[in-house]
Amino acid sequence: MxxxxxxxxxxxxxxxxxxxxxxxxxxxxxxxxxxxxxxxxxxxxxxxxxxxxxxxxxxxxxxxxxxxxxxxxxxxxxxxxxxxxxxxxxxxxxxxxGDVELFARLNTKPVYAVTGSNGKSSVVTLTRDVLKQAGFNVALAGNIGTPVLDVIDEDFDCYVLELSSFQLETTHSLECEASCVLNISEDHMDRYDSLVDYADAKQRIHLHSKLAVVNYDDALTHTSHQPQVSFSAQQGDYQLSNHYFSAFGESLLATAELSVIGLHNQLNALAVMALLKNLALSVDIFKAAFNQFSGLAHRCQLVAEHNKVLYVNDSKATNVGATQAALMSLANGKNIILLAGGVGKGADFSPLKNEIETYVKQLITFGEDREKIAALSDNTKQVESLELAVKIANECAVSGDIVLLAPACASFDMFKSFEHRGEVFSDLVHKVVNA
The missing domain is CATH 3.40.50.720 (NAD(P)-binding Rossmann-like Domain)
Incomplete structure (x- = not known):
């Protein structure tokens, strides 16, 4: 039967x-x-x-x-x-x-699966693009928006799945060609007893995987699962070397071939290359896909440039780790005007203090947990609305600055979703720069 x-x-x-x-x-x-x-x-x-x-x-x-x-x-x-x-x-x-376990019990096609606190939507989208460039008919599904059972009956060659910790808690049978835990930082602490419990849920992605991909620089992503490969900016099997993406000591592709900005996007690209290692795809396939990748909305998305000031929408930065990554990737010295706040979901904001001191010239906080984030810096303005935050940021900005929305919080105190928050930010930016 x-x-x-x-x-x-x-x-x-x-x-x-x-x-x-x-x-x-x-x-x-x-x-x-x-x-x-x-x-x-x-x-x-x-x-x-x-x-x-x-x-x-x-x-x-x-x-x-x-x-x-x-x-x-x-x-x-x-x-x-x-x-x-x-x-x-x-x-x-x-x-x-869960529905992913139901999918796993019925699926017969290859699966490439990704989880992590930050960057997973970008990584699975770029993975899908590379596989398409290689000629595969590929479905992108899971936590990114299309449920897995919506695509299981279609004639795809393979699946790329973004999976959340919540989905993985009820998944036991998923077989993967390769699986990746990108990074672990505090998120959903209102649902988990500890960061280790949260990380353990993420690690379930490797249960039945032919290849585990880990972040060399993040111990919470490490696993005893074998075989495995690692990625990192400067260490690991896949790394950045003299402005090149390299694998096992061999330079493969100039980082300039990736069309989106920021160190975090380069690390995402390395993760994609590691995830697809066993397919032995040509460098030209990665080059073509990287050239065409424009990034995802609300993820370090350039909204406008005005008077040599960049306005960047990273509304998807809904936890501390994502905001840290954005600051480290985009800053050039202490040139960031950071807009942060919302619902912290029980997170500890203190790990942000070092990046704020190093990269942020002005902190502007809003939303339910604005006071907690404001306490991280002596140079803080607390405001009642995102509109006022954008107005003050625009007044503070000078040539070379970056006005960055990277809230480190969920959005549901003031907005319908992180997408809605990003859209409102973008509209407000266009109003102030075109005034």
Missing amino acids: NYLDELKNKKIIVLGLGVSGLSTMRFFARKNIDFSVVDSREVPPNEDIAKQLASSFHFGKLTNSVFEDANLIVISPGIALSNMYIQDAISRGVEVI
Whole structure:
């Protein structure tokens, strides 16, 4: 009996009706597999679709009885496994998995998977571009926006997956041609007991991988998994050497061939080369893809240049590590006017202090945790809005400066998403430079 037939004999609950829940419902419906849906919200998103596709549903307060008949729960990554009702179900022998695990049990095509605190969307996108340049029909899916079950039935040669720690917690069977943990820095500390617990969740990506890629400079990415390769600015198997991308001591490609700016983008490119090591692709393939890569919106994106001042949108820098990376990659001396703030999700901001002292000439903070970040510098202005932050930054900036939005925080205190925050920043910049 194949796994799809097994599923038809199970009592399945889809828990959580966000993006992955909707995708899972549609997958089961396509395969004529019966399921129920559960969401703790009285009026969840995708309610109408759930009522059309599911055999039964429960919306509102959770109780143990909601799960008593289930033997498989497909859980949204946004719901913690530590939830008391999930723990009770697990203790009774109910299997709890995510959509990525469901994908893994059915997939037969090669997978290249990436996780990390920062840069993973850029790395998977560039990996997809390189594979396309090499002639592969490739799907990009996972945490980057397209759920894995939306693409599993299409005729792709391979998959490139961006995976979050939340997704990896419920993934046990994913087989990868290569897997990478890019970096680890504090994020989601409202869900994990410690940084080590968070790192352990990320490390699950290597469970069934033919090649592990690690960041030489970040001990929390290191693994005993073999075989493995490393990348780093100055050390490791893949590194930067005299303005060249090099591998195992051989210079391969000038870093100038990468069309996006910043050391962090060069490190991302090294990670891509390491991830695809076993394919032995020609340098010309990497060169063509690197030339054409324009970067992703809201990730160290150049918004404007005015009076020799650069305005850079890194709204995706939603944690301390991402802001550190942006500062170190973009600064030329102490020439950064940093706009930071929002919801810190329980993060410790103190690791930012050194980079702020070294690279930031003016710190401007906004949002819920603005006071905590402001405490890192004596030269700080706290403001009530991003609009005022941009106005003050523009007034402070002189030739050679960089006005950088790299908040080190989530956005949901003032904005719909990090994308919305970046869009607002970009609009405000264009208004002040064109005034």
